[in-house]
Amino acid sequence: MAGTRRPGEFEAIARWLAPLAAKAPGALGLVDDAAVLLPRPGQELVLTLDTMVSGVHFLADDPPDLVARKLVRVNLSDLAAMGAEPAGCLLALTLTEAEDAAWLEAFAAGLGADLEEFGLALLGGDTAATPGALTLSLTALGWVPEGTAIRRSTAGAGEDIWVTGTLGDAALALALIEGRSAGRAIGEFPFLRERYRLPRPRSTVGPRLRGIATAMIDVSDGLAADLGHICETSGLAAAVAFVALPLSGEARALLDADAALAHAVAAGGDDYELLFTAKPDDAARIAAVAEETGVPIARIGAMRAGSGAEIRGLDGRPMTLEATGWRHF
Amino acid sequence: MAGTRRPGEFEAIARWLAPLAAKAPGALGLVDDAAVLLPRPGQELVLTLDTMVSGVHFLADDPPDLVARKLVRVNLSDLAAMGAEPAGCLLALTLTEAEDAAWLEAFAAGLGADLEEFGLALLGGDTAATPGALTLSLTALGWVPEGTAIRRSTAGAGEDIWVTGTLGDAALALALIEGRSAGRAIGEFPFLRERYRLPRPRSTVGPRLRGIATAMIDVSDGLAADLGHICETSGLAAAVAFVALPLSGEARALLDADAALAHAVAAGGDDYELLFTAKPDDAARIAAVAEETGVPIARIGAMRAGSGAEIRGLDGRPMTLEATGWRHF
Numbered sequence: 001m002a003g004t005r006r007p008g009e010f011e012a013i014a015r016w017l018a019p020l021a022a023k024a025p026g027a028l029g030l031v032d033d034a035a036v037l038l039p040r041p042g043q044e045l046v047l048t049l050d051t052m053v054s055g056v057h058f059l060a061d062d063p064p065d066l067v068a069r070k071l072v073r074v075n076l077s078d079l080a081a082m083g084a085e086p087a088g089c090l091l092a093l094t095l096t097e098a099e100d101a102a103w104l105e106a107f108a109a110g111l112g113a114d115l116e117e118f119g120l121a122l123l124g125g126d127t128a129a130t131p132g133a134l135t136l137s138l139t140a141l142g143w144v145p146e147g148t149a150i151r152r153s154t155a156g157a158g159e160d161i162w163v164t165g166t167l168g169d170a171a172l173a174l175a176l177i178e179g180r181s182a183g184r185a186i187g188e189f190p191f192l193r194e195r196y197r198l199p200r201p202r203s204t205v206g207p208r209l210r211g212i213a214t215a216m217i218d219v220s221d222g223l224a225a226d227l228g229h230i231c232e233t234s235g236l237a238a239a240v241a242f243v244a245l246p247l248s249g250e251a252r253a254l255l256d257a258d259a260a261l262a263h264a265v266a267a268g269g270d271d272y273e274l275l276f277t278a279k280p281d282d283a284a285r286i287a288a289v290a291e292e293t294g295v296p297i298a299r300i301g302a303m304r305a306g307s308g309a310e311i312r313g314l315d316g317r318p319m320t321l322e323a324t325g326w327r328h329f
Numbered sequence: 330m331a332g333t334r335r336p337g338e339f340e341a342i343a344r345w346l347a348p349l350a351a352k353a354p355g356a357l358g359l360v361d362d363a364a365v366l367l368p369r370p371g372q373e374l375v376l377t378l379d380t381m382v383s384g385v386h387f388l389a390d391d392p393p394d395l396v397a398r399k400l401v402r403v404n405l406s407d408l409a410a411m412g413a414e415p416a417g418c419l420l421a422l423t424l425t426e427a428e429d430a431a432w433l434e435a436f437a438a439g440l441g442a443d444l445e446e447f448g449l450a451l452l453g454g455d456t457a458a459t460p461g462a463l464t465l466s467l468t469a470l471g472w473v474p475e476g477t478a479i480r481r482s483t484a485g486a487g488e489d490i491w492v493t494g495t496l497g498d499a500a501l502a503l504a505l506i507e508g509r510s511a512g513r514a515i516g517e518f519p520f521l522r523e524r525y526r527l528p529r530p531r532s533t534v535g536p537r538l539r540g541i542a543t544a545m546i547d548v549s550d551g552l553a554a555d556l557g558h559i560c561e562t563s564g565l566a567a568a569v570a571f572v573a574l575p576l577s578g579e580a581r582a583l584l585d586a587d588a589a590l591a592h593a594v595a596a597g598g599d600d601y602e603l604l605f606t607a608k609p610d611d612a613a614r615i616a617a618v619a620e621e622t623g624v625p626i627a628r629i630g631a632m633r634a635g636s637g638a639e640i641r642g643l644d645g646r647p648m649t650l651e652a653t654g655w656r657h658f
Contacts, residue, residue: 034377034411034471036478039368048363049419049468051457082363090378092421092466128380132461137421139378139468142363149365 016108017091020115021122035123037088037141045087046142046149048078054096054134064103065110066198067136072114073199074220075140077272080206081218083150084142086118091125092137099134118203148210153233155215155277161238161301162213162286164202164274166248167223169195171268175261182258191250199272204293206274212285213276222269224321227309230277237306242266242313246298259314266311267321277303345437346420349444350451364452366417366470374416375471375478377407383425383463393432394439395527396465401443402528403549404469406601409535410547412479413471415447420454421466428463447532477539482562484544484606490567490630491542491615493531493603495577496552498524500597504590511587520579528601534626535603537618542605551598553650556638559606566635571595571642575627588643595640596650606632 039045050071054060058067072089079086091111099107115122120140173196176186186193201218209216215234217226223245227238245265247255255261278286283299290297313319368374379400383389387396401418408415420440428436444451449469502525505515515522531547538545544563546555552574556567574594576584584590607615612628619626642648 034375034407034413034478036411036473037374037376038475039373044368045366045374046363047366047419047452047468047470049421049453049455051421051423051455051466053423053457053459053461055460056458078363082365084363090376090468092378092380092468094380094382094464094466096461123376124378126378126380126466128382129385130382130462130464131384132382132425132464133459135423135457135459135461135464137380137423137455137466139376139419139421141376144365146367149363 016104017122020108020112021124035090037123040143042146043143044146044149046079046082046084046144047139048075049137049139050074050078051135051137060098060134064107065113068107068110069114069198071136071138072111072118072120073201073272075138076118076120076201076203077199077218077220079140079142080201080203081150081216081274082142082144083148083206083210083213083216084144085207086120086203087141087143088121088123089138089140090123093125093127094130094135095127096130096132096134144210150210150213150216150276152215152217152230155230155234155236155303156279157236157303157305158280159214159277159303160280160283160299161227161240161303162276162278162297162299163219163246164205164295164297166246166251167219167271167273168245168251168265168268169248170270171222171264172251172254172261174268175264181254181261184254184257189250189254191248192254196270199270201272202274202295205289205295208289208293209274209276212278212282212289214278216274216276219271219273219275220269222267223271223275224267224309224311225269226275230275231307231309234303236303238301238303238309240301240309240311242311242319244298244300246296262313263319263321266319345433346451349437349441350453364419366452369472371475372472373475373478375408375411375413375473376468377404378466378468379403379407380464380466389427389463393436394442397436397439398443398527400465400467401440401447401449402530402601404467405447405449405530405532406528406547406549408469408471409530409532410479410545410603411471411473412477412535412539412542412545413473414536415449415532416470416472417450417452418470419452419468422454422456423459423464424456425459425461425463473539479539479542479545479605481544481546481559484559484563484565484632485608486565486632486634487609488543488606488632489609489612489628490556490569490632491605491607491626491628492548492575493534493624493626495575495580496548496600496602497580497594497597498577499599500551500593501580501583501590503597504593510583510590513583513586518579518583520577521583525599528599530601531603531624533622534618534624537622538603538605541607541611541614541618543607545603545605548600548602548604549598551596552600552604553596553638553640554598555604559604560636560638563632565632567630567632567638569630569638569640571640571648573627573629575625591642592648592650595648
């Protein structure tokens with residue numbers, strides 16, 4: 001409606017964002033109604049979309065460059081989980097009165113840095129004003145050879161369950177920040193803090209697992225919930241031992257001090273690691289992917305007939321984990 | 330963050346939206362991290378994104394089915410302006426506490442009806458909660474044969490300017506609703522009200538103008554602003570006579586009663602008609618497209634060297650129109 005149109009402001013946005021799209025020929029300089037993407041022969045497109053809302057997924061005073069980078073990386077993690085290589089993205093930026101030129105400049109700087117680092121082209125988008133909360137949606141596109149996209153629903157009974165990197169770092173950092181750990185401060189755990197601050201999508205690992213991973217998901221809702229998604233969609237059960245979960249040195253030190261935080265590792269979320277299933281015969285190929293990429297990959301359990309994801313605790317009994325997890329509707 | 334996750338609610342959303350995606354094989358039943366789209370040989374993808382915010386682009390008590398349909402149609406209008414055929418879409422649904430099951434059911438019904446009518450597949454999306462305003466972003470994808478997408482920036486001097494349908498209907502309806510017309514009520518103008526209530530994207534006309542339109546845009550910001558975009562990006566001026574603008578019978582009757590409302594026709598917005606340029610030799614081909622589709626197409630002026638879009642009023646002098654218009658950054 002006419003009263004909400006602020007052309008000067010939108011010109012300012014164009015000034016910060018248009019240069020990021022200049023390298024993408026299909027973006028048409030962001031002056032058109034739409035962008036154009038030329039298909040690659042023999043490849044199909046993978047499409048994903050993630051929304052981040054101020055006060056929900058990040059805090060209003062979080063550094064804008066980090067907000068932008070988290071938005072890009074959360075989407076890249078979804079592409080990696082399908083085995084896709086990054087192609088391009090469209091940004092829906094819904095701004096309040098609070099985001100001034102300095103905010104936009106910092107946001108664009110963070111966005112540009114990550115688009116460059118991960119090879120994702122900014123193809124277009126839309127900017128709108130809101131009386132509510134700052135809202136960011138990114139639609140990301142990736143390429144996979146036809147028929148090779150890795151789904152969640154295709155795990156098989158008897159297959160091994162693997163996970164990249166380490167689990168629980170971000171959730172443990174959040175527990176420290178929120179004072180839920182006995183007498184320990186986030187300042188003592190710089191690695192955990194960094195893991196919480198900025199996701200590290202496994203973009204180099206995901207595409208290399210095509211033809212190896214039988215099912216894959218990224219761990220964003222927490223191991224219990226995301227393994228649950230594989231179980232539910234594949235019609236199987238999963239058995240995992242907590243003792244097998246890969247932990248960082250800082251996570252291990254914190255758990256030694258406060259065993260109750262094991263819950264945060266098993267169900268905490270924001271790991272952005274890749275969780276996948278594979279046939280037992282493929283263990284050596286998985287070791288080779290870990291070697292090539294420098295990203296550790298650990299076997300944490302196995303799929304079997306039945307339903308539900310069970311994580312056995314250090315006492316040998318199934319951990320009781322509350323139901324969590326967004327659902328991509 | 331864990332506190333904002335409401336699995337039960339998101340299950341409910343899945344119940345309403347998943348069936349809409351069931352027909353799209355690439356949507357993978359909306360259970361995966363991402364959707365898959367198989368390219369069509371010789372075709373390229375056109376991508377567009379539009380955001381609608383409650384209290385800005387629609388009112389909180391607007392019927393949810395109409396909100397959904399407007400969202401779809403605004404995006405379809407962008408695809409049509411590129412000459413593209415609808416392919417698929419991804420929905421970012423950012424909900425407040427106010428949208429209950431009845432709201433979601435009605436929203437999904439409206440969405441489903443328009444996806445069906447216009448042949449747009451729901452490929453995926455994301456749902457999030459917000460403490461702010463209900464926010465909807467749709468990323469729409471369309472197909473065009475390689476190299477035939479119609480841009481804004483490619484108009485030529487000496488070319489004619491054309492527009493589909495009629496202009497000003499939605500803006501005049503808004504003027505009536507807001508009491509800006511002398512003593513006339515919206516109830517007297519059912520056609521104008523319908524044009525305001527629900528955009529009618531020119532999806533059948535757009536693709537037929539490939540190879541005819543040299544530049545094209547959809548009139549969403551108003552004739553003056555959108556013709557201005559063609560001028561600016563093409564490095565040309567436009568000369569249009571108000572007397573040549575196609576008006577509906579109701580618009581003409583209202584203007585006869587209140588000539589000051591001419592401003593709403595020239596600069597009002599929300600027309601969702603196609604505005605394009607073409608070589609004078611192509612007038613007969615354009616008449617044939619109008620005949621085939623049943624959508625009137627009127628010649629309203631010409632492009633020439635210079636800059637700026639000038640609309641001459643009924644008094645023969647250039648109309649003074651305030652700068653308006655969103656910019657898709």
